[in-house]
Amino acid sequence: MTVASMPPIPEIPRSPLGRLRWAAADGWTLTRRALTHWVKRPDQLVIGLAFPVLVVLMMGYLFGGQMEVPGGDYREFIIPGMFAMTMVFGVEATFTAVAADAAKGVSDRFRAMPMSPSAVVVGRGAADMVDSLAALSVTALCGLAMGWRVHDGIVPALAGLGLLLLLRFALVWVGVYLGLIAKGPESVMIIQILVWPIGFLSSAMVAPSTMPGWLGSIAEWNPMSATVTACRDLFGDPAQAALASDSWAAENALLLAVAWPLAIAAVFFPLAVRRYRAMGR
Amino acid sequence: MTEPQFAIDAAGLRKTYGATRALDGLDLRVPAGTVHGVLGPNGAGKTTCVRVLATLARPDGGRAVVAGHDVVRDPGRVRTRIGLVGQHAAVDEVLTGRQNLVMFGRLYHLGARWARRRADELLERFRLADAADRPAGQYSGGMRRRLDLAAGMILAPSVLFLDEPTTGLDPRSRIEVWDAVRSLADGGTTVLLTTQYLEEADRLADAISVIDRGRVIAGGAPDELKSRLGGDHLEIVLEDPGALDRAAAVVARIAGTEPEVDADALRVGAPVRDRVGALTGAVRALDEADVRVADIGVRRPTLDEVFLHLTGDPTDENEEVPA
Numbered sequence: 001m002t003v004a005s006m007p008p009i010p011e012i013p014r015s016p017l018g019r020l021r022w023a024a025a026d027g028w029t030l031t032r033r034a035l036t037h038w039v040k041r042p043d044q045l046v047i048g049l050a051f052p053v054l055v056v057l058m059m060g061y062l063f064g065g066q067m068e069v070p071g072g073d074y075r076e077f078i079i080p081g082m083f084a085m086t087m088v089f090g091v092e093a094t095f096t097a098v099a100a101d102a103a104k105g106v107s108d109r110f111r112a113m114p115m116s117p118s119a120v121v122v123g124r125g126a127a128d129m130v131d132s133l134a135a136l137s138v139t140a141l142c143g144l145a146m147g148w149r150v151h152d153g154i155v156p157a158l159a160g161l162g163l164l165l166l167l168r169f170a171l172v173w174v175g176v177y178l179g180l181i182a183k184g185p186e187s188v189m190i191i192q193i194l195v196w197p198i199g200f201l202s203s204a205m206v207a208p209s210t211m212p213g214w215l216g217s218i219a220e221w222n223p224m225s226a227t228v229t230a231c232r233d234l235f236g237d238p239a240q241a242a243l244a245s246d247s248w249a250a251e252n253a254l255l256l257a258v259a260w261p262l263a264i265a266a267v268f269f270p271l272a273v274r275r276y277r278a279m280g281r
Numbered sequence: 282m283t284e285p286q287f288a289i290d291a292a293g294l295r296k297t298y299g300a301t302r303a304l305d306g307l308d309l310r311v312p313a314g315t316v317h318g319v320l321g322p323n324g325a326g327k328t329t330c331v332r333v334l335a336t337l338a339r340p341d342g343g344r345a346v347v348a349g350h351d352v353v354r355d356p357g358r359v360r361t362r363i364g365l366v367g368q369h370a371a372v373d374e375v376l377t378g379r380q381n382l383v384m385f386g387r388l389y390h391l392g393a394r395w396a397r398r399r400a401d402e403l404l405e406r407f408r409l410a411d412a413a414d415r416p417a418g419q420y421s422g423g424m425r426r427r428l429d430l431a432a433g434m435i436l437a438p439s440v441l442f443l444d445e446p447t448t449g450l451d452p453r454s455r456i457e458v459w460d461a462v463r464s465l466a467d468g469g470t471t472v473l474l475t476t477q478y479l480e481e482a483d484r485l486a487d488a489i490s491v492i493d494r495g496r497v498i499a500g501g502a503p504d505e506l507k508s509r510l511g512g513d514h515l516e517i518v519l520e521d522p523g524a525l526d527r528a529a530a531v532v533a534r535i536a537g538t539e540p541e542v543d544a545d546a547l548r549v550g551a552p553v554r555d556r557v558g559a560l561t562g563a564v565r566a567l568d569e570a571d572v573r574v575a576d577i578g579v580r581r582p583t584l585d586e587v588f589l590h591l592t593g594d595p596t597d598e599n600e601e602v603p604a
Contacts, residue, residue: 104370106373113388114361
């Protein structure tokens with residue numbers, strides 16, 4: 001190797017702005033890495049997108065025939081629930097990707113490089129958000145085909161979409177944190193088992209007002225329910241009025257749909273970054 | 282700043298995990314531009330040593346300067362001057378070889394053009410140019426390791442850490458990796474190499490530190506270590522188990538020390554000083570004692586024997602020590 005071809009040694013930025021620029025550049029590099037994965041493995045992408053569609057079709061047509069929703073239609077009623085379910089299930093993907101990097105030593109390599117420590121976490125988060133947007137779009141198209149409609153105009157509908165992405169954003173950090181403390185990507189089994197009760201014990205499939213009181217309360221306070229209920233309001237779901245309960249959680253669903261994700265992110269983002277830094281085991 | 286004389290200068294490093302003392306006062310000095318082998322059984326502290334020096338783990342005590350920067354006070358600068366190749370090939374298996382190197386180049390904050398140029402150079406240098414556009418997941422074990430090495434070399438680091446670089450590789454891939462390491466060292470990179478394979482340390486290292494229980498128990502050039510064990514070794518293989526006692530007595534008299542007797546292999550051996558005198562003396566004395574000999578010779582000890590002698594543990598046993 002000739003001296004002329006020696007790459008320049010990067011100067012570590014001292015100013016906060018310079019550090020931020022490094023963090024952004026590194027985050028972007030890692031986001032592109034994750035996006036390249038989808039291009040390289042379209043089969044995985046298709047499976048990932050087909051899953052929510054499968055669940056929507058299953059719920060809509062298997063249960064939809066028997067489920068009676070006052071003033072509305074079950075197939076329309078569950079679509080916001082399916083959106084939120086898709087967001088919650090996304091934790092699995094985040095978890096698997098993070099745990100796989102840690103197990104393969106890729107995380108160690110990153111940590112021994114002069115990278116911004118938050119970049120790994122941020123890059124993962126950004127890529128997962130893109131993924132979620134794709135999953136939401138596909139689920140929405142499926143929903144439209146099944147009779148789901150937006151009744152109150154496009155702006156509230158977009159606000160609903162924003163709430164769903166906010167929930168996913170909060171859950172990214174949960175997934176990253178759990179992925180970092182896990183023994184390996186195989187532990188995703190535990191997440192796969194956990195997301196089902198979280199998904200079902202909510203207002204996603206059934207209105208909590210129809211559940212036994214104590215169970216309904218748990219379901220209403222489930223962070224996912226806040227997002228689902230707020231989305232039904234924003235989409236103008238016709239069944240919402242008849243099924244809504246008068247509990248505080250249900251009445252303030254919109255507030256909770258913002259507060260819950262922010263609270264989750266406020267806890268798990270620092271935990272995830274700290275855990276990543278402290279991987280110095 | 283002047284180039285430091287020692288690329289790695291560590292003193293009294295300590296690191297405890299729960300009740301396990303992974304490093305227990307480890308001292309290590311590696312002159313710039315040399316290959317240094319860290320040799321030890323599983324759980325001896327080799328990996329922890331690399332993790333501390335590569336800024337992945339914070340030592341509980343002691344001090345280490347790598348490439349002129351303190352690993353605790355200035356880990357960021359250390360990271361701009363080191364490369365790390367860990368035990369698993371830490372590459373993205375979905376991305377191609379080239380995409381991997383460009384990505385790591387960007388993460389080292391090389392601009393886009395530098396990152397691409399450096400990727401091309403390294404692919405060429407590690408003989409991966411033909412496979413550059415195939416996913417790394419399709420590479421052979423040896424190729425993946427070479428890609429891993431290339432990724433560790435992106436910034437042309439002054440210190441490269443290799444943690445058991447050939448563990449799990451087939452013999453052919455192992456030789457490929459050895460060649461790559463050798464050429465890096467010839468280019469002036471200081472290499473710290475941990476290994477369980479004595480042959481590997483013997484082949485690659487200018488100097489060796491033998492570590493056990495988190496501490497250096499012996500050090501020096503491979504030849505020095507071997508001669509410290511008594512230099513030459515007289516070894517006799519018998520034809521008849523009945524002659525073991527007589528042969529042992531002869532060897533004891535010539536070597537002036539209690540010989541090692543391996544009854545199953547019918548082997549008697551002992552360290553000797555004067556190799557020619559010992560050999561001729563042994564042949565004559567065995568003949569007089571009417572001992573029939575299948576094989577006789579004087580040889581230098583292998584590093585395996587040095588290792589066994591120093592640690593008192595067989596190298597391939599790892600009960601009681603956590604991985």
